[in-house]
Amino acid sequence: MNGLLKRLFIWAIAAGLILPFLIVAGVSVNANSNISFPPSELSLRWYTVLFTERDWLIPIRNSLLIAVIAATISVSIALAANYVLWRLKSGFGTFVFVLGVGPFMLPPIIIAMGASVFWAEIGMYGRVEATIISHGVFFVTLPLVIISRGFAALSDDVVEASRTMGATPLQTFTKVIFPLVLPYAITGYALVAIISVNEYLISYMVSGFAVETLPIRIFNNVRYGYTPVVASAAMAFALFTIGVLLVLSMFTDLLKLLGASRD
Incomplete structure (x- = not known):
């Protein structure tokens, strides 16, 4: 029963x-x-509208552009931070790691408002660069945590063996360390890209309607004239997410990289 x-x-x-x-x-x-x-x-009328009309193509282009660059920024920061913390192996490193996780511990509205005030003060409110940097910085938590698992699996013996064979620190990183943590970096990149494409609040608070992303376009459509093209855009979101995760699972052990146990 x-x-x-x-x-x-x-x-x-x-x-x-x-x-x-x-x-x-x-x-x-x-x-x-x-x-x-x-x-x-x-x-398929509404899918045709979604992928042919300028009012929808521009937001799609903006969302993809922001996602690609923001994910690159996030992974670059996370990779560099994890490498330094892995080398230090100190309590200070743990403190820095906690700071990196901080953005996901705060309500999104607080982060969005803080970013809005910051960009307005330096005169960059409403610019695509502000949205890209905001996404790249605030979504760094995901790749930071995921890539840290890759560094945690590294053995000091591998690095010592590389140095014993005469490799420079740069060669050790590029030839030994980076290939081992690359699957984790790719996973972090994909997840940041997915979240960035679907993110509304930070994009709106940082750029308003000056930089119209797809979520903002959907909100405007719902607000000023609800048509089935919104459902097509929602399905495009879902298919994009599913597609990225499927491709990722084909080349990596996605569940393991995300922390799941196979036991």
């Missing part, structure tokens, strides 16, 4: 997660202009 209840509970959770996805998918292929489910007639 307990086993049956557990299975029913799991299926109920699965249904709660899958049903909204199916409803949005149905709305996105509805040929009518009104929001309705189930669709009376199937059509």
Whole structure:
């Protein structure tokens, strides 16, 4: 009886997660202009609008550009910080690591407001550079934690062997250390890119409507004229996320890199 209840509970959770996805998918292929489910007639009309009209293409381009550069910034900071902390192996390193995790411990609205005031004070409010840097800095927590697992798995013996064979510190890093932590860095990069593409609050507070990302465009569409193209954009979000995770899982042990145990 307990086993049956557990299975029913799991299926109920699965249904709660899958049903909204199916409803949005149905709305996105509805040929009518009104929001309705189930669709009376199937059509890819709204996907055509999403990927052909300038009003949607510009936000998509902005979101992808911000995500690619912001993820590069985040991983670069996390990789450098983890390398230094790994070399130091001191209590101060732990303190710095905790500071790096800090952004995810604060409510997003506080981070967004702080960033908004900062960029306004230095005259960069409303610029795409401000959004990119904000995403790169505030999302550094993910790659910082993930890459730290890669450095934790490194053996000092490997580094010592490299030095014994005459490798310089730079060669040791590029030929030994970096290849070993690269899967962790790629995982961190992918996760930051996914979060950046889907992020609304920081983008809005830092740049307002001056830099229109896809989440901001969706908000504007819902606010000023709700059409099924919003459902198409939501499905594009979901498919982008699923696609990135699938590709990542093909080349890495994604669950292990995220900290799951195989035992």
